[in-house]
């Protein structure tokens with residue numbers, strides 16, 4: 001075989017699952033998007049189209065709905081149930097990755113909820129290789145903004161530098177955070193603690209750079225949740241430019257800003273515990 005398959009996986013992406021818990025008149029709404037990805041001994045289908053070992057992606061999708069019949073629990077636990085099933089029950093499959101995004105609805109009544117489009121997501125990614133389960137959780141598109149306590153100055157300046165130094169700016173970002181667990185915690189409690197730590201660190205860190213804020217956020221999550229081994233953070237810098245009102249004979253004491261779009265700064269990093 002002159003052209004051999006490298007690493008590969010297959011699954012169903014974007015499985016939209018809504019579950020209504022009707023145990024009491026105060027209904028419980030869960031709204032998830034699930035992605036499955038399976039790998040294993042899949043040479044036959046790639047080389048000859050022999051699908052004997054292929055669990056169809058349609059079946060993977062059906063399994064997600066069937067497993068939701070009697071409850072979902074924390075997204076991490078639901079993803080693990082699915083990942084274990086796909087590997088343990090499918091001869092050719094030796095690895096499964098299940099990713100879930102949970103869309104949070106805000107309750108406005110016993111059976112009524114509201115949610116903004118494109119809001120913050122709770123996320124998880126669970127990988128199972130037949131022996132070990134690796135679980136990471138996080139948030140995506142968590143919008144944060146500080147109106148002060150943010151500076152950016154003292155930076156390297158070369159012949160192309162035009163950015164003015166500032167000792168008071170808006171700091172705004174849309175955080176994607178992923179924290180990997182070394183051991184399994186109570187997932188819902190750990191999520192609340194990590195998210196709370198993230199918010200608190202953003203709010204009360206006097207920022208000299210978004211990089212410094214990123215490290216502070218990661219550190220606070222690690223301190224708040226002992227089971228977390230490392231935190232990966234993606235923090236786009238949603239620039240807000242002080243608008244030049246001088247052209248109209250007006251001052252601008254840090255009041256009127258133009259919200260920027262593209263390009264944007266992108267600050268990313270992983271914060272880990274110091275090796276013992």
Ligand SMILES: O=c1[nH]c(=O)c2[nH]c(=O)[nH]c2[nH]1
Pocket residue numbers: 152163208209210211237265
């Ligand atoms: O917090 C910041 N970090 C940077 O690296 C940077 N670069 C830039 O133009 N503005 C900012 N702000």
